[in-house]
Amino acid sequence: MRRCAVAISPRSGKTKYKSATCSDRKVRLAGDTALVTGRAAIEAEINGQPRSLRLVFLNAWTQTPKGWKFIAWQSTPQPAT
Numbered sequence: 001m002r003r004c005a006v007a008i009s010p011r012s013g014k015t016k017y018k019s020a021t022c023s024d025r026k027v028r029l030a031g032d033t034a035l036v037t038g039r040a041a042i043e044a045e046i047n048g049q050p051r052s053l054r055l056v057f058l059n060a061w062t063q064t065p066k067g068w069k070f071i072a073w074q075s076t077p078q079p080a081t
Contacts, residue, residue: 018043032063039078054078 025038035058042053057075061068 014047016045018045034061034063034068035059036061040075 020040020042023039023041025036028035028037037058038056040053040055040057042051042055044051044053054077055075056078057073059070059074060072062071063069
């Protein structure tokens, strides 16, 4: 759970991710579940247009016998400061 996990749908081919970095990550454990909140800065090309995305996110992981498994991602645009 050390990298910035971003839910990506590579099948459509409409979005090409160039980079993704996370900051302000906080991890909360509840049994075999970890909830991670933070901010993400993503550089991407969407429908051929360059985009800079600034998001706040919540993702969920579960611990399995084979290690941590990513199970959910929710994000929204970061509010202006």
